[in-house]
Amino acid sequence: MTYINIRRSLGVRWFRLANRNRFANFGRNVYVFEDVEFSMTSLIELGSDVVVQRHCYLAAASDTDGSRGSSLVIGDGSNIGVRNHVFAQENVTIGKKVLTAPNVFISDCTHVFKDPDVPIMDQGIKLLAPTSIGDNSWVGHGSTIIGCKVGKHCVVGANSVVLSDVPDYSVVAGAPARIVKQFDPSRQVWIAAERPGDHSEPELP
Numbered sequence: 001m002t003y004i005n006i007r008r009s010l011g012v013r014w015f016r017l018a019n020r021n022r023f024a025n026f027g028r029n030v031y032v033f034e035d036v037e038f039s040m041t042s043l044i045e046l047g048s049d050v051v052v053q054r055h056c057y058l059a060a061a062s063d064t065d066g067s068r069g070s071s072l073v074i075g076d077g078s079n080i081g082v083r084n085h086v087f088a089q090e091n092v093t094i095g096k097k098v099l100t101a102p103n104v105f106i107s108d109c110t111h112v113f114k115d116p117d118v119p120i121m122d123q124g125i126k127l128l129a130p131t132s133i134g135d136n137s138w139v140g141h142g143s144t145i146i147g148c149k150v151g152k153h154c155v156v157g158a159n160s161v162v163l164s165d166v167p168d169y170s171v172v173a174g175a176p177a178r179i180v181k182q183f184d185p186s187r188q189v190w191i192a193a194e195r196p197g198d199h200s201e202p203e204l205p
Contacts, residue, residue: 024070040071043088047076047096056080060088074098075135089127095135095152105144106131134168153183 012031020026022041027048036052038044039059052058058080060071071088074080075096082102086092089109100106108131112123128147133139137150140158150156150166157173157180166172169183171190179193 027076043069043071045070045073047074047078049077050074051079053080053082053084053102055082056084056086058084058086061090088131089125091130091132093130093132095133095137097136098133098139099137100139101141101143101158103142104139105146106133106139107146110146155181 011034015032016026016030019038019041020030023044023046024042025045025047027046027050029049030046031049031051033052033054033056035054036056036058039057040062043060044058046052058072071090072086072092074094075098077096078094078098079100080086080094081100081104084100084102084104084106086094086105087107087109089107092106092108094106108129109125109127111120112126113120115123129149131145131147131149133145133150134152134154136152137154137156139145139150139156140160142159143156143162144160145156145162148162148165150162151168151170153169154166155171156162156166156177157171159175160173160177161175162172162177164176166177166179167182169185170179171181172178173180181190181192183189184191
């Protein structure tokens with residue numbers, strides 16, 4: 001075992017010992033790489049065998065009165081890619097065995113930009129909807145998922161911007177993302193989706 005691997009293994013074990021009791025739930029064999037930042041760990045659940053790759057930021061908004069349950073939940077066996085940013089204002093759930101590529105952003109909220117005379121950073125946060133990714137799904141490089149639900153066993157193409165719900169067993173791509181393939185259970189094949197006649201884009205949140 002190389003020096004880097006030894007140092008990494010020791011770092012993972014130290015993180016488990018030092019931090020596991022700070023989380024709402026911390027499963028078995030959680031593997032957190034170096035340079036990962038968490039905010040409000042008391043509202044974050046990490047299932048068993050979860051891997052969080054380097055330079056990720058996982059955060060939940062402060063629960064001022066202590067009445068809210070877990071805001072950010074990552075299911076058993078999921079692997080969160082390098083430089084992912086996941087923020088839960090109220091509820092973000094990532095299912096079991098979900099794989100995300102590098103540079104993915106997932107959130108249930110967005111910045112308010114209504115007033116052009118006020119800097120956007122000073123206009124606050126707008127809560128959209130509970131956001132989730134179903135079991136066994138794959139999220140491609142550089143994708144963004146905001147205020148919507150992605151079903152189970154879905155593929156989100158690289159650099160996609162997902163703003164509306166995606167049904168189970170679908171492949172989506174584009175900005176904004178659209179369904180390009182779906183699984184046909186009767187034929188047991190993936191088939192290309194028909195192109196809609198309406199090319200209007202959904203309103204940005």
